[in-house]
Amino acid sequence: MxxxxxxxxxxxxxxxxxxxxxxxxxxxxxxxxxxxxxxxxxxxxxxxxxxxxxxxxxxxxxxxxxxxxxxxxxxxxxxxxxxxxxxxxxLREPVLALSKWGIGLLGEPSADMVTRPHWALLAVQSMADASRLPAVAETYEFQVDDETFHLTVDRGALTTARGPADAPALSIRTDATTFVRIGAGALGPFEALATGKLTFSGDPDAVVRCSTVLGLMARPEQMVRERLRRF
Structure with missing residues (x-):
């Protein structure tokens, strides 16, 4: 150099x-x-x-x-x-791809680390892959701290936008740190639900579909559905 x-x-x-x-x-x-x-x-x-x-x-x-x-x-x-x-x-696609790669390197955040709720939207953009559900058309809403945005899946295509969604199949509420920890695999979604760090409203089956689109489905779908119905 x-x-x-x-x-x-x-x-x-x-x-x-x-x-x-x-x-x-x-x-x-x-x-x-x-x-x-x-x-x-x-x-x-x-x-x-x-x-x-x-x-x-x-x-x-x-x-x-x-x-x-x-x-x-x-x-x-x-x-x-x-x-x-x-x-x-x-640079949009290269930066989102690098973000997707980097989220797998994250562990538990240290006390001096900061996060921002709008980073969750970028995380969703980097993680989401609508081709995992080619026959589905629905919208998922995320309320992360004071930031609200939604992800629309439409038969293999997807769009994201800031603001609330009209009649979302699923609405998820959490904080920015919890959202990133779930995406990084440092916290399981069920643990977040059990501790109240994450709540949702809507169709429990939509949780499975949303998790599939975001690449978070690591357990058999039937097991996931059975556990979700407890909340």
């Missing part, structure tokens, strides 16, 4: 991966992209949801992402907001 005259470190390798890392491989850069995957954010919002980054470092990263054409700044009624440009939108 070499350092340019501007102090930027580059791999100087004629390789697509090296070129990508030259652009978005610095610390915090992909986490900024993660925040913008859900839509435009103001500078203060980014600073609040990236604890530890520091205002000068955030400004530096946004400047570099803007120069690379990944992030754009636009005027709002109260100032400015940052959003992903067309080049940045191309």
């Amino acid at each position: 070499t350092t340019t005259a501007r102090g930027e470190r580059q791999y100087r390798q004629y390789c697509g991966l090296a070129a990508a890392l030259d652009t978005v491989g610095e610390r915090w850069t992909l986490l900024i992209v993660r925040e913008l995957l859900l839509g435009p954010r103001r500078y203060t919002e980014l600073l609040a949801d990236l604890p530890g980054i520091g205002t000068n470092l955030l400004a530096d990263r946004l400047k570099k992402l803007g120069a690379a054409g990944i992030v754009e700044r636009s005027a709002t009624g109260t100032g400015h907001a940052y959003r992903l440009g067309p080049l940045g939108e191309q």
